Amino acid sequence: MATTSFSKLLSQNPFLSLLQNARTASQIFQIHAQLICRALMSDSFVASRLLFAACELSNPSSIHLTAAYAELIFSQVHHPNTFFWNTIIRFHSQTSNPLRALLFFSQMRKSGIFTDNYTYPFVLKACASMPGRREGVVVHGEVVKRGFDEDLFVRNGLISMYCRSGDVELGMMLFDGFRSRDLVSWNSMIAGYSMCGKMGEAQKLFDAMPERDAFSWAILIDGYGKKIGDVRRARELFDAMPDRDLVCWNSMIDGYSGLGMMGPARELFEAMPERNVISWSILIDGYIRHGDSKEALNIFQQMLRHGMKPDKISAVGVISACAQLGALDQGRWVHFYLKKNRILFDVVVQTALIDMYMKCGSLDLARRLFDNMRERSIVTWNVMIVGLGANGYEAEAVELFDQMEKEGTLMDDLTFLAVLTACTHAGLVAKGWEIFDRMRSDFGITPKAEHYGCIVDLLGRAGRLHEARNVIETMPMKPTLTLWGSLLAACRTHRCVDLAEVSVEQLKNLGADDSGVYVLLSNIYAEEGMWDDVWRIRKLMCARGMKKEVGRSVVEVNGRVHEFVNGDVSYLEIFSVLWSLSNNIALT
Known part of the structure; x- marks a missing residue:
């Protein structure tokens, strides 16, 4: 009956049919304009279909614009019903800002609109996507009060929320206390145990399942392969699968790739009956993370030859490969390809391009891209500051930091690490000390060992070696190898033999008994003409079988x-x- 009524409505109103078949934002905008001109937005059913169509078309590259448009449609409805509220809550629960879903849920309750068994799974999903266990517990209480705790979809939402929040025991209590379980219930619990690395419990549930689907196998394979690194067991499950789908193939390859076992990962990749963009992205990312950027670039080129359109992971991966290799020409070609083919060009991809241009020494292109960005993340600012400092434009890096402060842009510990590094390279001792002091007092950010390392390096380069040593010995955390290594390098520059010997002794105590330390000390002795000490160090290296790493x-x-x-x-x-x-x- 409901299907017949809906078909009748479609035949009576051609705009509903157009909305159902709309595939682009431009088409929806045109239909929306016609609905306004014909005064059809007052029809709640028509408006609800417009909102639904807008939310379904959400694109990760323009999600903030889609969210604003969906909320605009929602605001034009005078008396939104439960379907309207559920649609907007569901949309926001799937975005990177699930807090909006909870805000709309709160407004829904204040408006006196009754929630239903579709509302709570969306709200619980939003709670699970953020540090929202407290909010989830409140929603759970309301679920019980409203009598929805026996509803299968709501119960599954609760199980998933607790498991994804890390409270797998509460999820198991709900699971055990409910007889009407379906495949989603079992998979949610197995996924919860897998996320916590409790593969023994996950395996027991898997073995007890009355039925399984490919997702059940994929969860277990992913848990063994990625969470606890037991790729042997993951492979046993993979080989035992009656029907392997693409998700399971990708999970197994990802397990090998995560451990740096690129040989088996590549063999499995070549054996796949079919591949999607995720398959290619996993392999590209694996080669990048394990130091083979050249092969990552080759895989990306093969991917394009197979007619596969890159996603954000593969795009960022190949851009990172170009950055690591200093392959500016290929990096520029990738940039042109992404723009020409209108592939996802969000803040993450643009930031990766800026990083690539900076590492390849093309500051003009990096700056142009940075200036033209509609929105910038903290990472974007950090990359620019690091890039300017690394390319010899330390003063500009400090200016950019000052610009961040003037604009009230959020900063993090990496921002300060970037600007302190720039101060170090420029020899801006006073400015570096000022920024370091303000980290805690003005910005509430506690300095880490890396920040102390910048100050040690800053003082060391300026020849203030004993001040640098004092910083190392009075810092609130245990000194690292990097700190003493930085002081040792400064000792060579300023030809301070006594402090160099102290640094080497400290490095030995911390376990840095390698060739690089002794080569540096040997060079310091040589520059001071202390040849007996030079030969003593070289004999010590030979006796310990130390060799200089090949360039x-x-x-x-x-x-x-x-x-x-x-x-x-x-x-x-x-x-x-x-x-x-x-x-x-x-x-x-």
Whole structure:
């Protein structure tokens, strides 16, 4: 009967049919304009379908605009019913700002509109997506008062909320106290135990399930592979699966990739009967995280040749690969490709591009992109400050920090680490001390060992070695290898043998008994003409079997990235190309 009535409404109002078939925001805007012109927005059913269509079209790249538009439609309805409230709450529960869902839920209750069994699962999902266990407990109390605690969908929402909030015991109490369980109930509990790393309990529930789907297997495979690193057990489950879907393949590959086992991950990837963009992204991300940026770049190019459209993870991954390799030409091509194909171009992707341009030394392109951004995150500002400092524009980095403060932009400990590093490279001792002192007093941010490291480096470069030593010995936390290493490097610059020996002794006590420390001390002795001590250090290194690490370099030639190591003669051809290019440039 309901289906017949809905079909009748569609036939009577052509705009409803258009809304049902709308695929782009532009189409919805046009329909909305027609509804306003024809005074149809007063029809609650028509308005509800418009809101539903707008929420369904939400795009991660413009989610803030979609949210504003959905709320605009909602505000134009004089007396929204339960369906309106549920639609807007459901929309916000799926975004990165689930607090909006709770705010609308609160407004709904104040408006006197009755909630139903569809309202609470959306609200509970919002609670689970944020540090909202307290809010979730309050909602649970209301669920009981309203008599919805026996509803299967609401009960599943409660189980999922408690499990995702880390309170898996309460989730299990709800699970045990409810006879009418479905597959979602079982999967929610297994997922809860897996997220906590309690794979024994998860396995027991899995074995006791009356029925399973591919998601049940994927949860367990993901838990073994990623949470506790037991890829052997994960592979046993994967091989035992009656029907493997794409999610399970991706989970298994992700398990290998997370542990740096890129060989088995690649073999499984090649054996996949089908792949989606997530499959490619997992592999690209794996190669990036485990130091093989060149192969990540090759995988991305293969992905494009297979006609696969990149997502945010693969886009950020390949941009990071270009940054690590210093492959500016390929980085610019990726930037052009993303813009041309209108692929997700949000603040995360743009920040990755800024980082890439900075690391490749292209400050103009980085600054232009930064200035044109509609919104910037803390990470965006931090990347700019770090990039300016690393490229020799320390004064501009400090100016950008001052601009952040003037605009009231939120700062974090990484912001201060970035600007202190810039002060260090510029030798701005007074400014560095001022910012360091204001961290706690004006911004309420407690300095970490890294911030003390910047101050030690700042003082060391300025030749104030004993002040630097005093900072290390009086800091509130245990000194790190980096701090003493920084002081040792400063000792070489300012030729302070006594303090260098103290630094080496401290580094030995902290376990940094490697070749780099002794090579540096040997060089300090050599510069002071203390040859007996030089030979003593070198004999000590030989006796302990220490070897200096082989140098590696990366170069981009004609759009291709080449890596070579010290002593490798296989790249003589590359050098001949570079030589001929330099000669041609000189001639022109």
